[in-house]
Amino acid sequence: MTRTRRLTSFLILAMTGGVVFQVAYLRFLFLSDGAKALGLTLQEYGTVTSVFGAVAVVMYFVGGWFADKFSPKLLIVVAMAGTGVLDLYVATAPGYWAVLIVHVLFAVLGTGLYWPALVKSISLLGSEGEQGRLFGFLEGIRGLTTTIVGLVGSAIVAQAVVASTGVTTLIRIYGVLALLLAVLVLFIVHQGKDELDKAERQAVGLRQLLEAATNKYTWLIGGTVMMMYSFYTLMGYLSPLLQDGFGVAAGMIGVLGVIRTYVFQFIAGPVGGVLVDKIFRSTPRFLRLTFVIVGLTAVGYLVLPQKPGLLWIAVTLMIVMSLAVFAARGVFWASVGELGIPVAQRGGVIGLASGLAYLPDAFLPAVASWWIGDPARGVPTQGGGFSAMFTVLVIAAVIGMVLCTVTMRVRARETRSSQRAPVPA
Numbered sequence: 001m002t003r004t005r006r007l008t009s010f011l012i013l014a015m016t017g018g019v020v021f022q023v024a025y026l027r028f029l030f031l032s033d034g035a036k037a038l039g040l041t042l043q044e045y046g047t048v049t050s051v052f053g054a055v056a057v058v059m060y061f062v063g064g065w066f067a068d069k070f071s072p073k074l075l076i077v078v079a080m081a082g083t084g085v086l087d088l089y090v091a092t093a094p095g096y097w098a099v100l101i102v103h104v105l106f107a108v109l110g111t112g113l114y115w116p117a118l119v120k121s122i123s124l125l126g127s128e129g130e131q132g133r134l135f136g137f138l139e140g141i142r143g144l145t146t147t148i149v150g151l152v153g154s155a156i157v158a159q160a161v162v163a164s165t166g167v168t169t170l171i172r173i174y175g176v177l178a179l180l181l182a183v184l185v186l187f188i189v190h191q192g193k194d195e196l197d198k199a200e201r202q203a204v205g206l207r208q209l210l211e212a213a214t215n216k217y218t219w220l221i222g223g224t225v226m227m228m229y230s231f232y233t234l235m236g237y238l239s240p241l242l243q244d245g246f247g248v249a250a251g252m253i254g255v256l257g258v259i260r261t262y263v264f265q266f267i268a269g270p271v272g273g274v275l276v277d278k279i280f281r282s283t284p285r286f287l288r289l290t291f292v293i294v295g296l297t298a299v300g301y302l303v304l305p306q307k308p309g310l311l312w313i314a315v316t317l318m319i320v321m322s323l324a325v326f327a328a329r330g331v332f333w334a335s336v337g338e339l340g341i342p343v344a345q346r347g348g349v350i351g352l353a354s355g356l357a358y359l360p361d362a363f364l365p366a367v368a369s370w371w372i373g374d375p376a377r378g379v380p381t382q383g384g385g386f387s388a389m390f391t392v393l394v395i396a397a398v399i400g401m402v403l404c405t406v407t408m409r410v411r412a413r414e415t416r417s418s419q420r421a422p423v424p425a
Helices: 003-017 031-037 042-069 072-090 096-123 128-159 163-188 193-198 206-213 216-245 250-263 268-280 283-303 308-329 334-338 343-357 360-372 386-420
Strands: none
Touching (some): 003 072, 003 096, 003 163, 031 163, 042 072, 042 096, 128 163, 128 250, 206 343, 216 250, 216 283, 216 334, 216 386, 283 386, 334 343, 360 386
16 A cells, blocks of 8 residues: 555544544533434433443444454445434434434444444554554544534534524534545545454453453453543533533534533643653553542532633633543553553453443433433423532542552552562572
């Protein structure tokens, strides 16, 4: 494969990552208006996104099998084309059950078919010494693509007479882009048989999962990521708080959502990696600091009165929380290599720990929707509203700090034991 074709293939594949999940995760940009665009209440939308998260967790385990059995390029084409059709269909607001089924299919296509196939396809485009740069630039281009499209979408929403109508237009734009990228992948992206034969297997077998279940680091890493992922999952619910509690306009909510979700994706992630490597020299130590930061921002929201005059304090808290969350997200899985987990067990550890780590997506959206209610449609807040949400996040931050500390101490004890072990004669 020529260098030009390799670069073109990489750019197209990376751009697909900036489109394929956007409607499924629309709540991160437009929670209230997104629900209205789909013809749902916030409670129904919370249930839909929780079901998506639950199916996505299951698909994480089986997705590798598809990537090993079928052409990764074909899987990406099918996933992008299917997502595009579903985007255009769901933009018609077909009703609760239809939207729910669409989100189940989003999970199957995105997590089951697309993601493992993308990882495999990107790995084929470079040598072992180029993998870090390939996946680093993949994250950057994904973030850049979502930022550009998201900002355009925010402008459309801001100009619309009814914000939810603008969101519907944005969903259709994502659908058309997904179909266009499916065509580009089909006709431009190239994968040679030799490269495919050399690619590593993506599937994680039952034996690997059983071995991972007995590894203490599986539970420490999975639990740590789960606590931080709880913040990531609930950040989308800052939008109605800013909009209804602090008076931010719908168009500005979209801009803030793009900055919070996508701009920080390609800024904070690399910064977190540099800080771990150059300053902290320990992923758990760095993650413990990020838990302190996000915990303090959650406390800040708990004590901050909901008044328009305090808007910029609320936005500042959101920025600080988002930066810390994405800095942590960029180094979640660096611990796997850092903690001395045998290479043969790493696939199983990552698979099982991921199933634990991403569980918040399966239930927190529904719970959060119940907490905050939907006053515009006569649904009152329950269980303390936003106070309950931020209290849970404070607890998650404390648990995360404890897990990081335990991980560091366990690893330090293992290191001391190995140093004291007698050297064979």
